[in-house]
Amino acid sequence: MSQRKVMTAFLDTSLIFLILYFCFFSAVSSSLYSSSCQFQGQFHLNGMHKTGDLILGGIFQINFFSADPDLSFTSEPQQPHCSGFDIIGFRKAQTMAFAIDEINRNSNLLPNVTLGYSLCDNCLQLRIGFRAAMSLVSGQEEQVTLEENCVGTPPVLGIVGDYTSTSTIAISTVLGLYRVPLVNAMIQVLKHFGWTWAGLLISSNDYGVYAARSFHSDLGPAGGGCLAYTEILPWGEDPAEIRRIVDVMRKSTARVVIVIAHQIHMIQLMKEVVRQNVTGLQWIASVGWTSAAALQTPHLMPYLGGTLGISVRRGEIPGLGDFLLQIRPDHKTFGENKMVNQFWEHTFQCRFAPPPAGWVEAGGELCTGQEVIENVETEFFDVSNLMPEYNVYKAVYALAYALDGMLQCEPGRGPFRNNTCADLQRLEPWQMIYYLEKVNFTTSFGDEVSFDENGDALPVYDIMNWVWLPDGQTKVQRVGDVKRSAFKGEELTLDEDKIFWNFESKQPPQSVCSESCPPGTRIVRKKGEPECCFDCVPCSEGKISNTTDTLECTSCPEDFWSSPQRDHCVPKKTEFLSYHEPLGICLTTISLLGTFMCVVVLGIFIHHHSTPIVRANNSELSFLLLVSLKLCFLCSLLFIGRPRLWTCQLRHAAFGISFVLCVSCILVKTMVVLAVFRASKPGGESSLKWFGAMQQRGTVLVLTSVQAAICTVWLVSASPVPHKNTQYHSDKIVYECVVGSTVGFAVLLGYIGLLAVLSCLLAFLARNLPDSFNEAKLITFSMLIFCAVWVAFIPAYISSPGKYADAVEVFAILASSFGLLVALFGPKCYIILLRPERNTKKAVMGRGIGS
Known part of the structure; x- marks a missing residue:
C-alpha cells in the first residue's frame, strides 16, 4: 500500500477543485528492498485520456444512474454499471480537453511541454468519485517501477474536480483541505439588507452540513444575526416531514429563507409551500437551484418571485464552440473512448436513418456518425453563458501557470532550501503550493484568478434575481456581484434599482427577531x-x-x-445663587437698597451734624456705625454669583469684620451711655475719663482687630474654597463655598454673637435711664432683633442645600442690617426731618416739652 501527501485548493464556489499532490511509497511487502509497487485492485472507469509529458486529471458527472451489483459476500463485488448520459457534464469534460489543447498551442505557456489528461466519470455517485480520485492519484498500471523504493513521478499532477458540491467536499476531505466560500457571499447579502433573522434549509448531504456549520458560526452575534431555524430536507418523498418543515416556516417570524439544496428538493418543498399558501417570504437560492428552469413557472412565481440567488461568475470561452463542433466518433477507437461514443448516441438517437454495418445502436434506432453536427439542436453547443465550464477552464489554466513557474526555475536560484528548484521526479506538495500561491492571471472575460494564503481561489459571485414579468413570464437577471480580493476582502456591489421585490411595498422586507435598539x-x-x-x-x-x-x-x-x-x-445644569434668577435679583436689589439708605442717613447726619440729636452720644461713632452698616449691606453681594476662590475667601471675612465693626460701635455707644449716667451721680465723675474719644476709637479698633485676626488664621489654615457638589442632585452641579474649617466659621460667628449679647445686656441695664431721649432703649431693641435673626439663621443654614444656604445667609445679613439701621437711626431721622422742634438740647436732656 502507498501513503500519499495531498493538498487541495478550491477554485470558486462551483467547488471545482485542484488536487496537487506528491506521493512517496513505503514498502510494506515481504521484501524490504522491492523496486516496484503492486496495486491491490483496479477500478474500471468510464473516461477520456490523452497522453502528454505531464498529465492532469479530471472527475466529472457524465452518467447519472448507476446499478449496483448484487453482494454475495463470498466473492469480490462487480463494478457498478453507469447509465443516463449527462450532456452538460460531458461539456465540462470537453472544456478541460479544450483548455489543455489551447495551452499546448500556446508557445508562451509551458513551452516544450505537452499536457495530457485523464478524465473520469463519477456517475453522480460518491463511491465512484472516490474510486476515480484514487485511480487518478495511483495510476492504472498493475505494476509501477519507481526509484528509491517507491518514490517517483505521480500519475497525474492535479485533478480538476466535479461541479457537484457533495462529491467535491467529500473527495477533498480525503485528498486535501476544503472551504465553502459560497456561505460568505450569502452573508454579505444578508448584512447588506439588514436581515439578521433568517431560516436555513439544507440538503442532507456533505455540502449542506458544512454550509449549516458555516452559517451558525458566521451568522452569529459577531456576524450580526442568527438563524431562526435550521431544517434538513429529506431525501425522496416524505410528505410528513416536508409538511412539518413548511409549517415551521409558516409559523416563524423570519421573512428570509436560505435554501442550499438541489432543485429536486426545492420542487418537493414548493409543492407543500403552494398547498399551505405560504407567501411573503424572501428566498435566497444556492447555486443548486439559482437558475432552475423547473421552478420558474407561472404558478410558482407568487411564491418564488424576487428570489435572490448566488451564482458563480459566468463567462465566455472564445473558441470553445468551434472545438465542440469538431467532436466526431472514430470507428477505430470506438469502444475505447466511451464518453465520445455516449455523446454521439445521446445526440443522434432517434433522428437519422440506419447507419452502415458496424456502428452502434442507440435507443432503438441507429446513427451513422456522419451527420452535419452544426445542424443538430442541442444544449451541448450553447456556449453563450457558461458557469461550471468557465471554472473548469480557469482551473486548468491555474495549474498550467503554476507548472510554468515551476519549470522556469533556474538551478541554483530556486526558492527552496539551498536555492534549489522543484524536481518533477521528487515533487513535494508544498513546492507545488508555493507556485500555485504565486499564480495571478486574467481571463479573456476580465476576471482575475489568484489564490490566498490558504490555497483558496479568490472568487467572484454573481447575484441573480428572479423577475416576475407583467405577462406572467420570468427571467433571471444579474443585479450585482460579490468579489473577494487579496487586499480589500469581500466587496458587495448591488444595483438595487434593478431588483424585483415580490412584495406590495416593492421594497426589501424586514426580517429581524427583534427590532434594532435605537440610541438611548x-x-x-x-x-x-x-x-x-x-x-x-x-x-x-x-x-x-x-x-x-x-x-x-x-x-x-x-x-x-x-x-x-x-x-x-x-x-450638567449648574446651580448657584445667580444674579440672573429672581431670588438673586431680589436679594441684590434689597442689598443695594440698604446701602442706599445708609448713604441717605449718613448724608442727613452730615448735613445736620451740629444739631443736638446728632451730637448726642458721640456723633463720630454714629458716622462709623453707618459706614459699617453700609459694608454689611455690600458684603451680602459676595454671596451672589458663581463662587470663585476669591469670593469664597472674602465673603465670610468681609461679613465677619463688617458686623464686628458695627456691633463694636453699638457696644461702645452703650458703654458711653452707662458712663454718662454714672457720672451724673455724686462720686461718679471719674468714670468719664475712661470713655473719652480716644478710648472709644481704641476700643472699636481692638474689638475689630480680634475678628480680623480670627479671619486671618482661618484663611491661612483652612481657607474656604469653591466646590462642585453633585450629592444634592445627580443631574446638577451645585456650586458652593465650603467653609474649609467649621471651627473657624463657628469662632467667627461666636465672636459676633458674644459682642451682640454683651451689647444687648448693657443696653438692657440702661433702658430706664431718666432721659427723654434714651438711646439705650433703641440699642436694646436693635440688639434683640439682631440676636433673633442670627439665632434663627443657624438651623436654617444647616438644613438648606446649595444655593439656598447662601440665600439664607444673605437674608440674615440683610435682615439684621436693616434691623440695626431702622432701630438705631429711624427715630433720629424722624426727629431731624419731621420734628425739628424736638431737635434741641433741652428736648434731648428731657427738660423741654416732648410732644
Whole structure:
C-alpha cells in the first residue's frame, strides 16, 4: 500500500477543485528492498485520456444512474454499471480537453511541454468519485517501477474536480483541505439588507452540513444575526416531514429563507409551500437551484418571485464552440473512448436513418456518425453563458501557470532550501503550493484568478434575481456581484434599482427577531431564545448609548449628564445663587437698597451734624456705625454669583469684620451711655475719663482687630474654597463655598454673637435711664432683633442645600442690617426731618416739652 501527501485548493464556489499532490511509497511487502509497487485492485472507469509529458486529471458527472451489483459476500463485488448520459457534464469534460489543447498551442505557456489528461466519470455517485480520485492519484498500471523504493513521478499532477458540491467536499476531505466560500457571499447579502433573522434549509448531504456549520458560526452575534431555524430536507418523498418543515416556516417570524439544496428538493418543498399558501417570504437560492428552469413557472412565481440567488461568475470561452463542433466518433477507437461514443448516441438517437454495418445502436434506432453536427439542436453547443465550464477552464489554466513557474526555475536560484528548484521526479506538495500561491492571471472575460494564503481561489459571485414579468413570464437577471480580493476582502456591489421585490411595498422586507435598539437604549437578551432576540431597555440616568444595538450603556463624564433621550451627554445644569434668577435679583436689589439708605442717613447726619440729636452720644461713632452698616449691606453681594476662590475667601471675612465693626460701635455707644449716667451721680465723675474719644476709637479698633485676626488664621489654615457638589442632585452641579474649617466659621460667628449679647445686656441695664431721649432703649431693641435673626439663621443654614444656604445667609445679613439701621437711626431721622422742634438740647436732656 502507498501513503500519499495531498493538498487541495478550491477554485470558486462551483467547488471545482485542484488536487496537487506528491506521493512517496513505503514498502510494506515481504521484501524490504522491492523496486516496484503492486496495486491491490483496479477500478474500471468510464473516461477520456490523452497522453502528454505531464498529465492532469479530471472527475466529472457524465452518467447519472448507476446499478449496483448484487453482494454475495463470498466473492469480490462487480463494478457498478453507469447509465443516463449527462450532456452538460460531458461539456465540462470537453472544456478541460479544450483548455489543455489551447495551452499546448500556446508557445508562451509551458513551452516544450505537452499536457495530457485523464478524465473520469463519477456517475453522480460518491463511491465512484472516490474510486476515480484514487485511480487518478495511483495510476492504472498493475505494476509501477519507481526509484528509491517507491518514490517517483505521480500519475497525474492535479485533478480538476466535479461541479457537484457533495462529491467535491467529500473527495477533498480525503485528498486535501476544503472551504465553502459560497456561505460568505450569502452573508454579505444578508448584512447588506439588514436581515439578521433568517431560516436555513439544507440538503442532507456533505455540502449542506458544512454550509449549516458555516452559517451558525458566521451568522452569529459577531456576524450580526442568527438563524431562526435550521431544517434538513429529506431525501425522496416524505410528505410528513416536508409538511412539518413548511409549517415551521409558516409559523416563524423570519421573512428570509436560505435554501442550499438541489432543485429536486426545492420542487418537493414548493409543492407543500403552494398547498399551505405560504407567501411573503424572501428566498435566497444556492447555486443548486439559482437558475432552475423547473421552478420558474407561472404558478410558482407568487411564491418564488424576487428570489435572490448566488451564482458563480459566468463567462465566455472564445473558441470553445468551434472545438465542440469538431467532436466526431472514430470507428477505430470506438469502444475505447466511451464518453465520445455516449455523446454521439445521446445526440443522434432517434433522428437519422440506419447507419452502415458496424456502428452502434442507440435507443432503438441507429446513427451513422456522419451527420452535419452544426445542424443538430442541442444544449451541448450553447456556449453563450457558461458557469461550471468557465471554472473548469480557469482551473486548468491555474495549474498550467503554476507548472510554468515551476519549470522556469533556474538551478541554483530556486526558492527552496539551498536555492534549489522543484524536481518533477521528487515533487513535494508544498513546492507545488508555493507556485500555485504565486499564480495571478486574467481571463479573456476580465476576471482575475489568484489564490490566498490558504490555497483558496479568490472568487467572484454573481447575484441573480428572479423577475416576475407583467405577462406572467420570468427571467433571471444579474443585479450585482460579490468579489473577494487579496487586499480589500469581500466587496458587495448591488444595483438595487434593478431588483424585483415580490412584495406590495416593492421594497426589501424586514426580517429581524427583534427590532434594532435605537440610541438611548441597550440590548437585554431574552432568556432561552437566540441571541438576536432581545428587548430594548432605556439607559439609566447618567448613562447613554449613541449607537444602535448597544449591549452596555456608557457613563457620562463627571461634569456631564445624559440627555432626556439618553443618546448623548449634555453639560450638567449648574446651580448657584445667580444674579440672573429672581431670588438673586431680589436679594441684590434689597442689598443695594440698604446701602442706599445708609448713604441717605449718613448724608442727613452730615448735613445736620451740629444739631443736638446728632451730637448726642458721640456723633463720630454714629458716622462709623453707618459706614459699617453700609459694608454689611455690600458684603451680602459676595454671596451672589458663581463662587470663585476669591469670593469664597472674602465673603465670610468681609461679613465677619463688617458686623464686628458695627456691633463694636453699638457696644461702645452703650458703654458711653452707662458712663454718662454714672457720672451724673455724686462720686461718679471719674468714670468719664475712661470713655473719652480716644478710648472709644481704641476700643472699636481692638474689638475689630480680634475678628480680623480670627479671619486671618482661618484663611491661612483652612481657607474656604469653591466646590462642585453633585450629592444634592445627580443631574446638577451645585456650586458652593465650603467653609474649609467649621471651627473657624463657628469662632467667627461666636465672636459676633458674644459682642451682640454683651451689647444687648448693657443696653438692657440702661433702658430706664431718666432721659427723654434714651438711646439705650433703641440699642436694646436693635440688639434683640439682631440676636433673633442670627439665632434663627443657624438651623436654617444647616438644613438648606446649595444655593439656598447662601440665600439664607444673605437674608440674615440683610435682615439684621436693616434691623440695626431702622432701630438705631429711624427715630433720629424722624426727629431731624419731621420734628425739628424736638431737635434741641433741652428736648434731648428731657427738660423741654416732648410732644
